[in-house]
Amino acid sequence: MAIKNVWFITDDLSAIGELAAGARKLGEHVTAVLFSEQDQAKEAIACGADQVYLFKKTEGSFIEGYSKEIAGLIRAEQAGLVMVYSSASGRLIAGRIASQLETSAISNVSDLYIEDDHVVAEHMVYGGLALRKEKALSDTVVLTVGLGVFEANAKDESREGKVTEITGEAENAGIKVIEIRPKQGETVNLKVAKKVVGVGRGFANEEDLKMAEDLASATGAELACSRPIAEGEKWMGKERYVGVSGAVLKPDVYVAIGISGQIQHMVGVNDAKTIVAINKDKNAPIFKQADIGLVGDLYTVLPKITEKLKA
Numbered sequence: 001m002a003i004k005n006v007w008f009i010t011d012d013l014s015a016i017g018e019l020a021a022g023a024r025k026l027g028e029h030v031t032a033v034l035f036s037e038q039d040q041a042k043e044a045i046a047c048g049a050d051q052v053y054l055f056k057k058t059e060g061s062f063i064e065g066y067s068k069e070i071a072g073l074i075r076a077e078q079a080g081l082v083m084v085y086s087s088a089s090g091r092l093i094a095g096r097i098a099s100q101l102e103t104s105a106i107s108n109v110s111d112l113y114i115e116d117d118h119v120v121a122e123h124m125v126y127g128g129l130a131l132r133k134e135k136a137l138s139d140t141v142v143l144t145v146g147l148g149v150f151e152a153n154a155k156d157e158s159r160e161g162k163v164t165e166i167t168g169e170a171e172n173a174g175i176k177v178i179e180i181r182p183k184q185g186e187t188v189n190l191k192v193a194k195k196v197v198g199v200g201r202g203f204a205n206e207e208d209l210k211m212a213e214d215l216a217s218a219t220g221a222e223l224a225c226s227r228p229i230a231e232g233e234k235w236m237g238k239e240r241y242v243g244v245s246g247a248v249l250k251p252d253v254y255v256a257i258g259i260s261g262q263i264q265h266m267v268g269v270n271d272a273k274t275i276v277a278i279n280k281d282k283n284a285p286i287f288k289q290a291d292i293g294l295v296g297d298l299y300t301v302l303p304k305i306t307e308k309l310k311a
C-alpha cells in the first residue's frame, strides 16, 4: 500500500533528486517544500514532485521560522509522511513541525519502507552499535533523511506540477543575524564519491598525509579520515571524517590506511562495495571487515603502491 500524500522538505538542492525519488516510491501524491529558488521547483517536479510550495526566504530569516506555516499546510492536506533533509536547519525544522503536529520526529533514517500499512523506519542508535526499527503509528510521520537512503530517478523535464510561492515573513526563530561570513574551509561531498582514501592515526605527522594525497590523486579518489584526524589533530576539516558522527558513504572502493576499524568509524563505510585496509597490526579490527587486507607499515608500502599505480 502506498501512502496517499508524501511530503519532502529540503533547503539543499543536492538532496532534491533522492528525496523526490523516495517520496515517489512510497506515495501516490508528492509535495515538495523548498526555499527561495524558482529553478529548484522545476527540478523537484522533473524529479517526481506533483506540487511545490516555494518559500521566498527574506534576508536574515531562517527556514525554521516557517515551521508553523508548513505544519499548517501539512495538517490541511493530511500528509501521511514528511521527510525532511537532515541538514542543520532541516533537523530543526523537523523537530518544530513534529511538535506542531503533536508527534515526534525520527532522526537520521537509514532505511524506510511500508509494512502492514505502516511506515517503518530504521536508524542507528548507541553510537552505531545497534540498528533500531520503528513502526510509526501517528497519522503524520515526520522524519529526517540524509543522502544515500534513496536512489534518484532519471529526470523527466516534461513532467508538470503546481508551484505555489509563499512570500510571507518567517517567524522570528529566536535568533538574530548579526553578520554573514562565507564558511571557512573546503566543501567536499564525500557521499557521492566512488573512490575514497581514508587516513587514520597510523599517520604520525600531518606532512605524512601527502602520501595518502598522492594515492588519492593517482586513483582519482577523494580523501577522508577518521574522527581523531579531524577533531583531535585538526589535520583535515570536519566534513572529511567518516562514521556515525561524520559522513556515511557508499563508495565503490574505500581504502583505509592506518585506521583501526572501530565500529563508530566503520558504520560510515558499511555500504562500500570493496574495503581495502592497510594496517601494521595483523589483529586490527578493520581486517574483519576488509575485503582486501594488507598487513604492513604504511610508510613502507604506501609509496610503493602509489608508484606502481602511477607507472
Ligand SMILES: Cc1cc2nc3c(=O)[nH]c(=O)nc-3n(C[C@H](O)[C@H](O)[C@H](O)COP(=O)(O)OP(=O)(O)OC[C@H]3O[C@@H](n4cnc5c(N)ncnc54)[C@H](O)[C@@H]3O)c2cc1C
Pocket (backbone or CB within 6 Å): 127, 199, 200, 201, 202, 203, 225, 226, 227, 228, 229, 241, 242, 243, 244, 245, 246, 257, 258, 259, 260, 261, 262, 263, 264, 265, 278, 279, 280, 281, 284, 296, 297, 298, 299
Ligand atoms: C560517541 C562516539 C562517536 C564516534 N564517532 C566517530 C566517527 O564518526 N568516526 C570515527 O572515525 N571515529 C569516531 N569515534 C572514535 C572511534 O571510536 C575511534 O576512536 C576512531 O575511529 C579511531 O581512529 P583511528 O582508527 O584513526 O585511530 P586508532 O584507533 O588509534 O588506530 C590507528 C591504527 O593505525 C595503525 N597503525 C599505526 N601505525 C601504523 C603504520 N605505520 N602503518 C600502518 N598502520 C599503522 C594501528 O595499528 C591502529 O590500528 C567515535 C567515538 C565515540 C565514543
